[in-house]
Amino acid sequence: MTHLDPVAITIVIASFLIVTLIGFASARWRPAEDPMHLNEWGLGGRGFGTFVSWFLLGGDIYTAYTFIAVPALVYAAGAAGFYALSYTIMVFPIVFIFAPRLWSVSRVRGYVSPGEFVRGRHGSQGLGLAVALTGILATMPYIALQLVGIESVLTVLGVGSTSGNAFVRDLPLIIAFAVVAAYTYLAGLRAPALIAFVKDILIYLVVIVAILYIPGKLGGWGHIFNTSAVHLKKVNPATGKPYGNLVVMPAGEWAYATLALGSALALFVYPHATTGVFASKRRDVIRRNAAMLPAYSLVLGLIALFGYMARAVPAVNADVKAAGGNAQLSVPLLFAHMFPSWFAGIADSAFIIGALVPAAVMSIAAANLFTRTIYKELFKPYATPAQETRVARLASLLMKVGALGFAIELNKTFSINLQLLGGIWILQTFPAIVIGLYTRWFHRIALIVGWAVGMAYGTFEAYRTPGGGQAHFGSSTAPVFGHTTYIAIIALILNLAVAALLTVIFRRIGLQDGYDETRPADYVADPVAPPAAGAKPRTRTPAYSAAPVAPPSPPQHPQHRRY
Amino acid sequence: MAQHAPSGKSPATWGVVTVLLAVAIAGTLCVPIYARYMPKLGAFPFFYWFQLIWVPVAAILCWISYLLLRTKKPTRSGGPRHGGGGAWR
Numbered sequence: 001m002t003h004l005d006p007v008a009i010t011i012v013i014a015s016f017l018i019v020t021l022i023g024f025a026s027a028r029w030r031p032a033e034d035p036m037h038l039n040e041w042g043l044g045g046r047g048f049g050t051f052v053s054w055f056l057l058g059g060d061i062y063t064a065y066t067f068i069a070v071p072a073l074v075y076a077a078g079a080a081g082f083y084a085l086s087y088t089i090m091v092f093p094i095v096f097i098f099a100p101r102l103w104s105v106s107r108v109r110g111y112v113s114p115g116e117f118v119r120g121r122h123g124s125q126g127l128g129l130a131v132a133l134t135g136i137l138a139t140m141p142y143i144a145l146q147l148v149g150i151e152s153v154l155t156v157l158g159v160g161s162t163s164g165n166a167f168v169r170d171l172p173l174i175i176a177f178a179v180v181a182a183y184t185y186l187a188g189l190r191a192p193a194l195i196a197f198v199k200d201i202l203i204y205l206v207v208i209v210a211i212l213y214i215p216g217k218l219g220g221w222g223h224i225f226n227t228s229a230v231h232l233k234k235v236n237p238a239t240g241k242p243y244g245n246l247v248v249m250p251a252g253e254w255a256y257a258t259l260a261l262g263s264a265l266a267l268f269v270y271p272h273a274t275t276g277v278f279a280s281k282r283r284d285v286i287r288r289n290a291a292m293l294p295a296y297s298l299v300l301g302l303i304a305l306f307g308y309m310a311r312a313v314p315a316v317n318a319d320v321k322a323a324g325g326n327a328q329l330s331v332p333l334l335f336a337h338m339f340p341s342w343f344a345g346i347a348d349s350a351f352i353i354g355a356l357v358p359a360a361v362m363s364i365a366a367a368n369l370f371t372r373t374i375y376k377e378l379f380k381p382y383a384t385p386a387q388e389t390r391v392a393r394l395a396s397l398l399m400k401v402g403a404l405g406f407a408i409e410l411n412k413t414f415s416i417n418l419q420l421l422g423g424i425w426i427l428q429t430f431p432a433i434v435i436g437l438y439t440r441w442f443h444r445i446a447l448i449v450g451w452a453v454g455m456a457y458g459t460f461e462a463y464r465t466p467g468g469g470q471a472h473f474g475s476s477t478a479p480v481f482g483h484t485t486y487i488a489i490i491a492l493i494l495n496l497a498v499a500a501l502l503t504v505i506f507r508r509i510g511l512q513d514g515y516d517e518t519r520p521a522d523y524v525a526d527p528v529a530p531p532a533a534g535a536k537p538r539t540r541t542p543a544y545s546a547a548p549v550a551p552p553s554p555p556q557h558p559q560h561r562r563y
Numbered sequence: 564m565a566q567h568a569p570s571g572k573s574p575a576t577w578g579v580v581t582v583l584l585a586v587a588i589a590g591t592l593c594v595p596i597y598a599r600y601m602p603k604l605g606a607f608p609f610f611y612w613f614q615l616i617w618v619p620v621a622a623i624l625c626w627i628s629y630l631l632l633r634t635k636k637p638t639r640s641g642g643p644r645h646g647g648g649g650a651w652r
Contacts, residue, residue, distance in 0.1 A: 092625055291628075298618045
């Protein structure tokens with residue numbers, strides 16, 4: 001169904017090489033005095049201002065999910081896929097409220113991952129471990145989603161899809177991923193932060209050109225919406241129901257709202273999102289970006305509309321059908337059919353780089369979690385910063401291998417389910433992290449049990465939900481009291497209910513609670529320069545090495561010397 | 564969502580910020596508000612143009628909240644912001 005397009009492939013390879021050069025060169029960007037420190041490798045020196053953070057967070061949050069999975073869902077099922085826009089609208093007010101507190105306490109205490117915060121706040125190694133394991137587990141399908149996105153683009157380019165051998169077929173993907181793994185290993189968060197500039201500029205360029213050019217060529221928006229409306233009314237032979245609707249029907253409103261809310265709450269506790277937050281230089285950077293990042297949400301909304309545009313191109317429909325109804329090819333196919341090869345090549349490059357940047361950040365975030373919460377807590381309490389960094393580098397490689405496994409194992413028809421499955425898991429850490437930012441009312445053991453119940457229920461419910469032609473893990477919504485609801489939300493409510501009930505019981509019987517190593521002032525602190533060495537947390541190595549990116553700092557901040 | 568007043572801002576300011584952000588979230592969380600075809604804007608059903616317009620609306624609400632909670636004037640030059648003993652906000 002696709003033929004090799006030499007022009008487009010040349011452009012994709014060229015842009016990949018440029019990005020690779022940037023990735024390796026980024027190790028010298030804002031060079032650190034001591035690069036072998038997790039604050040450097042894992043958080044880019046914790047010195048990104050509004051401008052860099054905007055690109056990094058944007059490059060990090062808007063992934064192959066945005067470019068491939070969401071329009072694929074819109075292409076196939078119509079309005080239901082637009083929950084993603086609703087979700088990205090909601091997420092920034094939520095970030096605005098919670099993220100500054102998490103940033104402050106992590107800055108003061110030198111935390112590089114949410115797992116450490118939870119351990120310190122609730123005085124519970126077990127809870128920190130639970131959060132770290134969940135973060136790693138939930139990040140894998142999210143990285144896998146990036147791989148599926150890259151695969152879709154490569155398929156449309158005609159690369160590697162002809163062989164029956166899985167290894168040969170996926171070889172371009174494996175090579176690309178190995179290269180990314182190499183520069184991530186070397187440069188840490190600096191690599192995706194710098195590449196994010198290329199990614200975002202390409203994406204904005206491609207989306208603006210496409211949104212101005214394609215509708216005119218297809219006979220206007222009226223025609224685009226009408227074509228989809230006609231398709232969506234047709235009955236899907238697999239389910240016996242229409243494919244979808246152009247506007248969410250009353251029966252679908254609850255699913256739409258819970259998917260959007262659940263995804264928005266989940267995003268903030270995803271390790272890669274918190275990594276982007278921790279890497280900011282100042283508290284204000286986060287709030288300012290919460291108001292400026294929605295520019296990307298607008299782009300996401302427009303990209304979602306690509307799904308309808310693709311439906312209005314008969315050649316795209318024919319090719320999707322020929323590929324066994326793989327809707328994820330719809331956007332790459334749209335560009336292949338609507339644009340000359342060279343511009344299709346630019347668009348494909350944008351989508352591929354757009355998937356590589358978040359994949360890199362996610363693997364770094366998971367590596368930070370593993371290093372500080374698992375390796376250091378359980379195996380090597382007195383690890384030096386250099387040892388930590390070495391472990392984190394290796395962990396980032398392992399994460400990528402694990403994600404490959406996920407990408408091969410799970411249903412790819414709707415890769416969006418990969419992200420939604422991750423969302424179910426990660427949302428179960430919400431009580432320990434976000435509620436923990438405000439109160440320690442919940443007992444630490446109650447939080448652990450609540451988390452376990454939420455995880456077990458969410459996984460079981462997702463497992464037994466058929467869909468997309470497979471018996472298990474087919475969908476992320478399940479009916480509750482007659483309303484189709486995102487499983488993550490039900491699991492979270494269950495989680496909270498169990499935790500609250502047990503907290504009351506544990507307090508009644510006087511079960512001892514953990515020691516809170518944070519102080520109320522930590523949550524509103526805004527240290528402009530890195531904290532002085534005196535502010536190191538209990539039994540930890542100094543939170544900071546000298547921070548080379550900050551302007552020459554005043555000799556000290558007496559406010560931090562509270563210990 | 565319970566908000567404390569950590570930055571020395573008055574409870575009234577926090578109240579306003581809470582309302583602004585709640586409006587930003589509610590506008591897209593309450594699906595029945597916009598799950599309809601009419602009125603159309605050009606060829607766009609209400610469902611689509613409302614959500615696309617709500618993106619900048621929510622962004623502006625966040626920006627106003629940011630301005631309300633900000634305690635220091637931003638330095639235009641991007642020069643060093645430490646100094647002055649104002650390490651806390």
